[in-house]
Amino acid sequence: MATGRTHRPATRSRGIPEATVARLPLYLRALTALSERSVPTVSSEELAAAAGVNSAKLRKDFSYLGSYGTRGVGYDVEYLVYQISRELGLTQDWPVVIVGIGNLGAALANYGGFSARGFRVAALIDADPAMAGKPVAGMAVQHTDDLEKIISENGVSIGVIATPAGAAQQVSERLIAAGVTSILNFAPTVLSVPEGVDVRKVDLSIELQILAFHEQRKAGEEAAAAAAGGSSVGGAAPAAAVVPPAGRTTAEQRKGGPEGDVPAVMPA
Amino acid sequence: MATGRTHRPATRSRGIPEATVARLPLYLRALTALSERSVPTVSSEELAAAAGVNSAKLRKDFSYLGSYGTRGVGYDVEYLVYQISRELGLTQDWPVVIVGIGNLGAALANYGGFSARGFRVAALIDADPAMAGKPVAGMAVQHTDDLEKIISENGVSIGVIATPAGAAQQVSERLIAAGVTSILNFAPTVLSVPEGVDVRKVDLSIELQILAFHEQRKAGEEAAAAAAGGSSVGGAAPAAAVVPPAGRTTAEQRKGGPEGDVPAVMPA
DNA sequence: GGTTGTGAACATATTCACAGCA
DNA sequence: TGCTGTGAATATGTTCACAACC
Numbered sequence: 001m002a003t004g005r006t007h008r009p010a011t012r013s014r015g016i017p018e019a020t021v022a023r024l025p026l027y028l029r030a031l032t033a034l035s036e037r038s039v040p041t042v043s044s045e046e047l048a049a050a051a052g053v054n055s056a057k058l059r060k061d062f063s064y065l066g067s068y069g070t071r072g073v074g075y076d077v078e079y080l081v082y083q084i085s086r087e088l089g090l091t092q093d094w095p096v097v098i099v100g101i102g103n104l105g106a107a108l109a110n111y112g113g114f115s116a117r118g119f120r121v122a123a124l125i126d127a128d129p130a131m132a133g134k135p136v137a138g139m140a141v142q143h144t145d146d147l148e149k150i151i152s153e154n155g156v157s158i159g160v161i162a163t164p165a166g167a168a169q170q171v172s173e174r175l176i177a178a179g180v181t182s183i184l185n186f187a188p189t190v191l192s193v194p195e196g197v198d199v200r201k202v203d204l205s206i207e208l209q210i211l212a213f214h215e216q217r218k219a220g221e222e223a224a225a226a227a228a229g230g231s232s233v234g235g236a237a238p239a240a241a242v243v244p245p246a247g248r249t250t251a252e253q254r255k256g257g258p259e260g261d262v263p264a265v266m267p268a
Numbered sequence: 269m270a271t272g273r274t275h276r277p278a279t280r281s282r283g284i285p286e287a288t289v290a291r292l293p294l295y296l297r298a299l300t301a302l303s304e305r306s307v308p309t310v311s312s313e314e315l316a317a318a319a320g321v322n323s324a325k326l327r328k329d330f331s332y333l334g335s336y337g338t339r340g341v342g343y344d345v346e347y348l349v350y351q352i353s354r355e356l357g358l359t360q361d362w363p364v365v366i367v368g369i370g371n372l373g374a375a376l377a378n379y380g381g382f383s384a385r386g387f388r389v390a391a392l393i394d395a396d397p398a399m400a401g402k403p404v405a406g407m408a409v410q411h412t413d414d415l416e417k418i419i420s421e422n423g424v425s426i427g428v429i430a431t432p433a434g435a436a437q438q439v440s441e442r443l444i445a446a447g448v449t450s451i452l453n454f455a456p457t458v459l460s461v462p463e464g465v466d467v468r469k470v471d472l473s474i475e476l477q478i479l480a481f482h483e484q485r486k487a488g489e490e491a492a493a494a495a496a497g498g499s500s501v502g503g504a505a506p507a508a509a510v511v512p513p514a515g516r517t518t519a520e521q522r523k524g525g526p527e528g529d530v531p532a533v534m535p536a
Numbered sequence: 537g538g539t540t541g542t543g544a545a546c547a548t549a550t551t552c553a554c555a556g557c558a
Numbered sequence: 559t560g561c562t563g564t565g566a567a568t569a570t571g572t573t574c575a576c577a578a579c580c
Contacts, residue, residue, distance in 0.1 A: 018548085019548075019549055020549090021478060021481050024477070024481070025477040025478065028477070030458075044562070051458060052460075057549090057551080059562065059563065059564085060549090060551085060563085062562090063562085063563055063564065067562080067563070069562050070557090070558065071556075071561050071562045071563080072560045074560095074561070088481045088484075089484030090480060096476070102375075103371075103378045103379075104372075104375040104379070106371055107371035107375040111371075111472060113456055113472055113473035114472065114473065117476075117477060119473075158479055158480070158483065181483065181486060182480075183479075188381055190298075190320035198483075202470055202472070203293075204382065205293065206293040206294065207452050208362075208385075208387050209293040209356050209358065210289060210293065210468060211450040211451075211452060212357045213289050213292070214450060215357060215426065285571070286570085287571055288571095311538085312539075324574070327539090327540065328541085328542080328571095328572080330540090331542065337541080338539080338540075339578070339579045339580050340538050340539050340579070341539070341580065342538095342540085343540090538579105539578105539579090540577105540578085540580095541576105542575100543576095544574085544575090546572080547570100548571070550568080550570085551566105552567070552568085553565095555562105555565100557560105557562080557563100558559100558560090558561090
């Protein structure tokens, strides 16, 4: 809809590919660890290993940010940490609110990773009047009635929804109306939001189902391999028990969405 | 590596694209909701809207499973529920263990979505001796010492790691050695695992960082738009405040990994 | 008429392989 | 020599548009 064709935006603006953006936090984490160990420089090979990707991908990713490395040497750790942080917008402070302080909401509130990287939990909000005022993660839970006021007074633009599925859509509408433009949704529902609002979802059940799919497939392969009668018992990677501890690979870690995988199923 | 060229597997085997697999649970959820309302059939258009994708994508996805629709009519809800469930391997029971019963682990144990779709929490495991025997979600927490026994006695092939980052790698090794071949990792670390083991990760901090990137970009665009002086105040989607409640779109929901997005930044 | 199923076009992402530079 | 940065090749994913069919 909108405009007819959607070419490439011509002058190759600052268009960092989405896949690259999704990996920057990974690199940042690896770099932070190196920084804490006072490692001055890393090669793409080493850093890639630490982040669990391959080095060509990493170099390509970095090439979108600029030329921050030194040929023959590698990347300056501190410098890269800064550049990636800046690119991700982590040099500024992002106040977030968590709505829905049940088991999960409380876990999120207590999660150290939130505050670690420029994110500050500005408020915990729950619809249950009995929760109001109760301390969770050293912070008093506030009632949903004050949601709009909290958002605007704290300049919150990122909201985390950890409510039951039934409440999520309505909560998102209130958050958005109050000024939130990015939502991290833990409720197992599709949120319908106006254009310009970003939604990312985390769904435990979906992740498990994807794993189940691959598990099932493994079982099928195993059976097929056994039927085809390769070697004797325990021939080709029998999965259970005996697992050979060699060949460890820091395998590419799938992370929710599609990332090239599918290890060539059903040989022929 | 493996074989030289990796064409399409010739006879169009059962190679369902990873991106499609990742969406099947979404369709399944939408279909389940329809089923509960006793809706007999859906069109690709309706179902796509409910799942938050576009209809062409949905039809393409289904075409990989087979021809389960009827032209001019749509899809039979019950039939599709069954077919997708089977494809995902949800017609069988998957016992899972959750390791690390802190705030997050407890939240996961209590999460209804787990048991909803063929997954059964077989055990809760924690390294803290003080936790052992304590009931969480109506189940006694067991000590890590018994991990191997629990895995093998229950035939567990899927493990959920909700431990602190420092313990995750070691836990994964024990799980794998005991027979687990799929891991859902909530700890903010890259797990290094042998080939054949699937790892999916869920990382709150990474999701927030990706949102921050887009937030920052929005702010930049807003400023640029204001500077370029298009229309008067509140011209092109000012994001904060005034949000026009029209134009709601059930926008494509990003889900962790890269999914085509990037709404044409920096107009020109 | 209405809707699926799919080839072909397009878009994005990954990997290869090597020129270019410290 | 060793490593980055990147064009070109490949692979994967999405969208279009329409023939096939109910």
